[in-house]
Amino acid sequence: MRNTRIFPAIVLAVLLSLGCAGMSPTTKRTVAGGAIGAGAGAGVAALAGGNAWVGAGVGAAAGALTGYLTK
Numbered sequence: 001m002r003n004t005r006i007f008p009a010i011v012l013a014v015l016l017s018l019g020c021a022g023m024s025p026t027t028k029r030t031v032a033g034g035a036i037g038a039g040a041g042a043g044v045a046a047l048a049g050g051n052a053w054v055g056a057g058v059g060a061a062a063g064a065l066t067g068y069l070t071k
Contacts, residue, residue, distance in 0.1 A: 033066050038059050039059070
């Protein structure tokens with residue numbers, strides 16, 4: 001059962017990463033920071049017993065801002 005969920009996720013990640021080819025470096029950092037921040041925020045919030053959606057939102061905002069401001 002687990003393998004049937006992992007394969008589509010991998011295919012989706014590969015297809016989404018192909019869309020980043022024409023982005024500027026700043027845009028790439030902003031998108032990557034937002035995605036990493038959303039995942040980390042959701043994970044931390046879920047582990048801490050909070051709302052994972054709120055954690056994802058806060059993490060995405062913080063990650064995107066950090067990615068945008070990083071040179």
